[in-house]
Amino acid sequence: MQNLEPILIFITVAEMGSFTRAADSLGIQKGRASTAVRKLEEDLGVRLLHRTTRSVQLTEDGRAFHSRARDLLAEVDDLHSMFAGDHVALRGRLRVDLPTEVARTTIVPALPDFMEAHPELELEISSTDRQVDLVQEGFDCVLRLGAVRDETLIARPIGMLRMVNAASPAYLAHYGVPQSLEDLQRQKHRTIHFSTMLGARPHGWEYPDGNSYATLQLPGALHVNGAQTYDAAALAGLGLIQAPLLGIGQYFRSGALVGSCPIFAAGRFPSPLS
Structure with missing residues (x-):
């Protein structure tokens, strides 16, 4: 596969728009x-x-070649993975970006055994809740929650996370426990808005609708872009949240947060991990 190296270098230069940044990344x-x-x-x-x-910048021929070259390297990666068993030791540097709570609760605790199995691998881990730019920031791969909206990325689903609706006991004592979508509006519930980019339009309150999901826009004065701040806001009684159980399960066990909206999907609808 050594003959593919110039193609990899070309793709990196083209996507980063710079020989210097591409060389540093590689x-x-x-x-x-x-x-x-x-x-x-x-x-x-x-x-x-x-x-x-x-x-x-790419020429017209360069754009055509770039498109085919990306597909070629993706196929090569698939061929490698077909025959790469657990016994194959990994080596080199790998730069990865992870959601903060997934990194804290799942990935980092599993690293000791992984690093022992691959002693020649050097990991660079970024944990952030924003959508990083893989090319410009030099990441080899990322782990993301939810739907992949960037069609230029090659994504593979690796699992599902259980999502839950939650709020603090004090918040529910003040507003009431909603039993329906109508209750969310009638009882004047507030949601804490989460977005990886501040200023973006809130996604809304998600709920099952047949075989799919729909959203309901609820008011809320607080917008956050970090998972820990999102959880902290719920603990402070500032509103309802929808979050992966793996991140806030500890608060359920302690009673600091409780389930809300019990009749529609509290703890039932999954979020893809890819």
């Missing part, structure tokens, strides 16, 4: 990246990139 010298792409152009007999002192 852990190689800038000159090596430039030479690899130039040699690839010579082999193909076409110019793939427009180069200026300030930017690197």
Whole structure:
């Protein structure tokens, strides 16, 4: 697979728009990246990139080649994974971004055994609740909750997380325990709005609707972009939340949070993990 290296370098340069950033991301010298792409152009007999002192842009031929090259590397990854068993040791540097609560509760506790099995692997882990830019920030892969809305990403579902509706006992004592969608509005319930980008339109309160899900827009004065702040706001009695049970299960066990909206999907609807 060594002959695919120039293609990987070209794709990284094209997507990062810079030989310097691409070389840093790949852990190689800038000159090596430039030479690899130039040699690839010579082999193909076409110019793939427009180069200026300030930017690197794809040519028309480059755009066509880039699209096919991405598909090719994805197929190669699939071929590798077909025959890579648990006995195959991983090596090199891997930069990964994870949701904060998934990192805290699931991934990091499992790392000792994983790192012992792959002693030549160097991990760089970022834990954030915003949507990172894989290319510009140099991530090799990310783990994300919910639907993948970026069609340029190659995503594979790896599981489902149990979601729950929750609030503090003090909040429910004040507003009442909603038994229906109508109660959410009649009792003037408030939700804590969560979005990875502050200022974005709130997703709304999600509930099962046949074989799918629908949303109900509820008022709420607080908008947050971090899972821990989201949980803290619910603990403080500021509103209703919908969150993965793996992150807030400890608060259920202690009684600091309790289930709300019991007749529609509290604890029943899953969120994809990919």
